[in-house]
Amino acid sequence: MSDPFKEAAGIRKVLTADETAEGRLDAWLTAKVGEDFSRSRIKALVKEGAVLLNGVPITDPQRKVRPGDSYQITLPEPEDPTPKGENIPLDVLFEDDDLIVISKPAGLVVHPAAGNWTGTLVNALIYHCGASLSGIGGVRRPGIVHRLDKDTTGVMVVAKNDVAHRHLSQQFADHGRTMPLERAYQAIVWGRPSQLVGTIDAALGRSTGDRTRRAVKRSDSHDADEAVTHYQVLERFHENPDATALASLIDCRLETGRTHQIRVHMAHIGHPLLGDVVYGAGFKTKANLLPEAAKKVVNRFPRQALHAYLLQFEHPRSGEVMHFESPLPDDMKELAAALRA
Incomplete structure (x- = not known):
């Protein structure tokens, strides 16, 4: 029928x-x-x-x-499930027959999904790489082995064939425990964590109130996934005599790679990312404590202040350990400079 x-x-x-x-x-x-x-x-x-x-x-x-x-x-016509190539510029850090490493800008969605069927990184990769992209990640996610949020910037690797896809996926699933995978981020957060170096070990799952959000869960909850983030405070902005600060630049290293992990974990310990309207909206008024020039920069900052600056992995064919770094994007540099002033 x-x-x-x-x-x-x-x-x-x-x-x-x-x-x-x-x-x-x-x-x-x-x-x-x-x-x-x-x-x-x-x-x-x-x-x-x-x-x-x-x-x-x-x-x-x-x-x-x-x-x-x-x-x-x-009912509108159903969307075509097959992404089409689009001439979207890519910042390519490295490319060979097996993989491509790019620095993703803010505002670029990684793969097509509801509300974002075009204009994604996948559309750009199909145009750039042609038929060489691996299909092992699914029709809408060819070659994708990990992702960054739409408004998170930084280094990503994409597989260009099935062998590379399997090898890279194994490394991301291993989370660097036995393989050389390493991921590091820089973020600007409100306040200053009480410990300059610390670890957040808090399981994550879908929020019961909004399934697009993630939330900290009891470790024995049926939908809880292990999540561990290591952080280090690199710089404190507007530090007070009692060692508190209005904001801080931190380095984060992931032991796991859950959706929104850094954003949820930092909010969980009371230090959400600047610009994070999902997990840090309640802290927006803290900008009123800044000098007027800095307050203007903070209030117009359009995204969560998070940048994936380092990615290291083993090349799937040669076995060589590949190491890539991307400097802070201009908008985060401007934000940090305004907070230093």
């Missing part, structure tokens, strides 16, 4: 809730629409007014579905 929703994509379709209908509107619609549309996509369509109840737009995806409700939903 054909799927009427695939056939009706792009037109309005009527759905009637039967006597068994229950739960949130976005969840119910997702179950009815099928695999072409994720729950997050359906949720977005509801918020955009693409769903009508008795001819009236409803924009609350959490609304409870009741038996007898009649909904009209306008």
Whole structure:
């Protein structure tokens, strides 16, 4: 039997809730629409007014579905799952037949996903590398063995064939315990950690309130993943006689590589990253304690102040230990200079 929703994509379709209908509107619609549309996509369509109840737009995806409700939903054409090459400039640090190492700028999403189907690093790599990219990471993530958040800058390595992909993936899964993989970041955080050198050992999992966020979890929680971050304070800005400081530049080394790990861990110990609107929004008013010139720079800083400055790994073919570093980007240099003033 054909799927009427695939056939009706792009037109309005009527759905009637039967006597068994229950739960949130976005969840119910997702179950009815099928695999072409994720729950997050359906949720977005509801918020955009693409769903009508008795001819009236409803924009609350959490609304409870009741038996007898009649909904009209306008479905866009499903996205093409295969990314296309796009001529997006890349800052290439190294390239050979097996891999490519780049310095990722802020604002560049690594791979296509809901809301970012084009303009990603994958689109740029397909254009740059052509058919040589490894497909082992999936259609939408060819060659990707690790990632950086959209607004995090720094060094990344991408595999150009399946052998390189497997070898590099093993190194990232090992987290440098028995292999030479090493990753280091620099971040500017609010305050100054009580210890100049320390380790944060706190398991992470999805936030119960917002599944796009991560949160510290009890280690015995069913969804907890081990997460360990080592940090060192490199510089203190506006230090006080009692050894406190308004902000600090820190070095972070990862023992694990969880999503948002540094951002969540630093917020967990009370020192979120400057510019982090997800995990550090409550600290934004601290900028009012700065001199006016520095306050302006901090308030207009558009992202979390995090840069992946070092990446080391073993080359999958030669076995040579490859070491790459990328200096702080200009916006973080300007931020640090303003805090020093």
